[in-house]
Amino acid sequence: MHSAARQASAARQARIASEAxxxxxxxxASAARQARAASVPVAAPSRAGIRTVQRRLRAEQGAFIPKPRLPxxxxxxxxxxxxxxxxxxxxRAFARLKQRFPAWEQVADAPAEEVAGAIxxxxxxxxxxxxxxxxxxxxxxxxxxxxxxxxxxLGDGAAxxxxxxxxxxxxxxxACVLTFAMGRAAFPVDTHVHRVAARxxxxxxxxxxxxxxxxxxxxxxxxxxxxLHVALxxxxxxxxxxxRPRCGACVLRDLCPYSGSGDAAGAVTxxxxxxxxxxxxxx
Ligand code: SF4
Numbered sequence: 503m504h505s506a507a508r509q510a511s512a513a514r515q516a517r518i519a520s521e522a523x524x525x526x527x528x529x530x531a532s533a534a535r536q537a538r539a540a541s542v543p544v545a546a547p548s549r550a551g552i553r554t555v556q557r558r559l560r561a562e563q564g565a566f567i568p569k570p571r572l573p574x575x576x577x578x579x580x581x582x583x584x585x586x587x588x589x590x591x592x593x594r595a596f597a598r599l600k601q602r603f604p605a606w607e608q609v610a611d612a613p614a615e616e617v618a619g620a621i622x623x624x625x626x627x628x629x630x631x632x633x634x635x636x637x638x639x640x641x642x643x644x645x646x647x648x649x650x651x652x653x654x655x656l657g658d659g660a661a662x663x664x665x666x667x668x669x670x671x672x673x674x675x676x677a678c679v680l681t682f683a684m685g686r687a688a689f690p691v692d693t694h695v696h697r698v699a700a701r702x703x704x705x706x707x708x709x710x711x712x713x714x715x716x717x718x719x720x721x722x723x724x725x726x727x728x729x730l731h732v733a734l735x736x737x738x739x740x741x742x743x744x745x746r747p748r749c750g751a752c753v754l755r756d757l758c759p760y761s762g763s764g765d766a767a768g769a770v771t772x773x774x775x776x777x778x779x780x781x782x783x784x785x
Pocket of ligand 1: 698701702741742743747748749750752753754755758759760761
């Protein structure tokens with residue numbers, strides 16, 4: 503073998519070995535995180551304890567600013583688009599969808615590929631387009647038009663039940679719509695809320711998304727649910743991150759049984775959430 507070929511072969515072998523080592527280390531770190539998260543003692547927090555968390559996060563993050571309220575159907579579509587992508591990308595996808603199809607009836611009637619093309623920047627475009635069209639079709643069939651303003655006349659339970667009866671709409675999407683579009687006191691439990699709550703010992707690390715929703719919502723005082731939801735997401739993104747929580751800089755450190763684990767992380771809750779969710783989109 504020529505020397506150049508030998509060198510290329512050696513470089514390839516070294517790269518393969520390095521990737522294998524990285525994969526092994528990632529598996530070991532994941533196992534350590536799972537063990538750490540599972541060892542956090544779980545105790546339902548008092549309402550006063552939850553208010554303390556909300557006050558501290560609010561003091562750190564600044565004033566709570568609710569987002570502009572969208573019509574119910576818009577919020578459902580926006581929530582579907584927000585799954586598995588950043589706020590920026592999902593916002594762009596929503597804006598492009600509205601620009602391309604100004605009325606929801608047009609989205610419902612369009613070829614799926616055209617809808618997917620309009621939301622491409624939000625990722626998982628084919629699945630999201632299919633799900634959006636399924637939801638719009640069901641609303642159109644039931645209501646005779648694609649609009650859900652009438653949900654404003656329903657109680658929280660009935661409105662949630664209606665929303666969760668739509669294709670692919672689960673507790674999280676329903677809670678988002680109730681909170682953001684209808685001003686109801688729901689408590690959406692997304693991956694960040696779930697992870698931080700598990701580390702604080704409010705819910706078991708192994709709780710599924712549905713169970714986390716059922717456990718957390720009644721614990722959180724109604725008047726701070728929206729605020730705390732937003733605060734926990736910001737905290738989960740910036741401080742209580744999945745892989746390297748910044749416990750040393752955390753204003754909840756003295757309240758948190760997970761504190762002190764250094765860069766040990768609670769990504770286990772993310773993994774366990776996914777275990778109970780459909781492979782493509784979960785509500
Ligand atoms: Fe998260 Fe650490 Fe703060 Fe606990 S102390 S909430 S684990 S960042």
